[in-house]
Amino acid sequence: MSENKKVAKEIIHAVGGQDNITSVAHCATRLRIMVNDKEQIDQEKVENIDKVKGAFFNSGQYQIILGTGTVNRVYEEVEKLGIEGSTKAEQSQEAKKSGNFLQRAIRSLGDVFVPIIPVLVATGLFMGLRGLVMQETILGLFGLTEADISSNFILFTEILTDTAFIFLPALIAWSAFRVFGGSPIIGLVLGLMLVSPSLPNAWGVAEGGVEPIYFGFIPVVGYQGSVLPAFFAGLIGAKVERFIRKRVPEALDLILTPFLTLLIMISFAMFMLGPIFHEVESYILDGTLAVLDLPLGLGGLLIGLFHQLIVVTGVHHIFNLLEIQLLENFGNNPFNAIITASIAAQGGAALAVGIKAKSKKMKALALPSALSAFLGITEPAIFGVNLRLGKPFLMGIIAGGLGGFLASLFDLAGTGMSITVLPGVLLYLNSQLLLYILVNIVSIGAAFALTWLFGYKEKEEAL
Template sequence: MAGYAEIAKQVIHALGGQENIQSIAHCATRLRVMVHDREKVDAEAIEEIEKVKGAFYNSGQYQIIFGTGTVNRVFEAVTELGVEGSTKSDIKKESAKQGSAFQRAIRVFGDVFVPIIPVLVATGLFMGLRGLILQETVLGWFGLTPDSVPTNLILFTEILTDTAFAFLPALVAWSAFRVFGGTPIIGLVLGLMLVSPALPNAWAVAEGAADPLYYFGFIAVSGYQGSVLPAFFAGLVGAKLEKALRKRIPEALDLILTPFLVLLIMIMLSLFVLGPILHAAENGIFASMNFLLDLPFGLSGLVIGLTHQIITVTGIHHIFNFLEIQLLERLGFNPFNPIITGAIAAQGGAALAVAVKTSSKKLKALSYPSALSAFLGITEPAIFGVNLRYVKPFVMGLIGGGVSGFLASILNLQATGMAITVIPGTLLYLNEQIFSYILVNLVAIGTAFTLTYLFGFTDKMLEKK
């Protein structure tokens, strides 16, 4: 077994030598490398290196999958050999110039939303736990009924489940200011202004329990509880405005004038121009998504389940974060999650079939942990390390995702949150749906495994990879 120093030497050599490496960094599972000349990279040699679980080129980077823990040691060994490391933010700046305009836009969108996803995941888990402990059956085990649950306990659970979505614009504006180079605390305050108690509550207005405020006789203004796009663009424009002002305002007045002008200009722009326009656009996007999810006879699940992992491979899947947030905020549940969880589980099932069928010890050692990773909701090792290498397993995984997505739609499964799938995703279905959710995942894994084992892989493919 090669040591990390030897693996590092092989990586550097396969990347075209130290002189071809522009910058190198790592995330939780992958070594991320920017190279001067892509033609000098020996992609096949990289994939043959011990402990490499897959490699692919995306967003201007060579991303070499080693897995959690291993990637840290490989990175240390590479830098010890004289390759200068870079931070992930440096890598992002360099790769931001690459790819199509659409890919760059989606990447920025992801940079804004990824930091706030953990709190939305926690909120989803709180929703699931609340649904569990307030179920009549569960209460009955303790000789209780829904009427016997103390009001204060219900209010406490509402604090846990409602806060993140009530103040979602504040989270989005904070993150947008951070990404676009503004002062995050100004973004946070601007976002809070969008949901100020002084404004009519958006949910109350939607229910007809409150009236919006009218300015200039025709601009209807209310709070933006749960909205995303108005806060996103308020953060984008606000950060750009702040940077422009700081260049022009004397340093002695900067501390006072810049925050004052940014907040004054941006709240007026947000409430009277950006807000109404973008809220209308948000409604249109939501209506389109709802139309797709409402297709009859399980067609929505079939289409989404078949295509989800293809979209993931392209790297533009961060757009789904926005859509899932909208579903949770407006419907109170997420019908998208159970469809894509089958698509993810199916790729794990395909990788598992490869592991069982192959006689190659190295491929077995790669495929088993890759399948487990997919069952935990992370498909990169399975897709790039196994399934896409031989193409057919990936296709069989897509079919498994389509079948399980169809079943999830027929069963009308509804998650209480987002961003976790397959085994961890069970926490979003701690109610009467839990057995249906498990069934959907088993169908995904079983379909992809069977198709891959029978038709999707043979050891002859090792020679034609």
């Protein structure tokens, strides 16, 4: 029997057996289980299973932290054992009554953005690599200057770095239709309509070189790089499609449903949703910039302090919206460097616990969790070690605030999003690289020192 199959069997048994499981899904790090009776779960037995780094209830789901890569393999074994799998979106529908309105809304936002993030990560890496290649020092190694670079090469790099943001509304509308029960292909076409070349380009309008089209008093432009208009067009469009499909004859469904859905939604999106939510986006962006621009690094201090607390609540997906707006409007992302500091700090705290601990179980849990945090995933460190022990989590928060303060003082800004700490180096392959490394070292070092001195004693090992 493979090790992952053994882990899968033990998890099923510990949560009350197959009869107690409604469905199973997974995200980047967690196995997400919907159960019939939470009282049948043996929490201690789950936490003692090999490869399990922590487990807890959140948003109506029992979430077992396994880590990247491992969770995919264990999920496959769970499905092979006859447990019905489901998508995160389907589970979100099952759990939609869990939590307050804000939590449910942000969870839905996260479900829409998670499938899009990989292409935005790739775009950020392309931006970082272009920044590295175009540095005078690097060009000088080959006896070149920026003037020697072919315009065709520049065009090629622009295709790599600009495409995802130009067609971002199409990606968002596609994902929103998928999450909210519509036909993703209709969502994709609706999103493409929002960035049609027939409309005035949004960036051209913002720069003053292009005039919007006025339908009466309503200005209409393309929505290149916009998030909220496409998100709400997808959300409402999926509902409209389902409403229409239930009411048209089956023989006419193929013709009428997509026709009416697209006609109604592009009209609604262009003349109402677009202008309204484009304005809302500008206010959100202004508010984010106001916090980031607080003097003396205070913005970085506040974000660094509170980021991992927000991660614990599970509503941190709201930051995806903010980071996308920063990248789309300015071509860089100061938020990334600050939250990197808070993530690195939790890894530093877990590392201190792992080295100081005498218990083999604690070492086996804390040291891999610290490594996971240094790769940008903090859930194992937070839920498996730091938050369980209490003080290490607090020390990580303090150190994260310090690192965020420095990142803000240094005006650090990544070329992309969603990768941090060690992988995040690829977003700073320019004159910022040494400062980025310094911020991470300070965050990890401060968290390690504080945890070692004040945050952890051997008797606190409740394992």
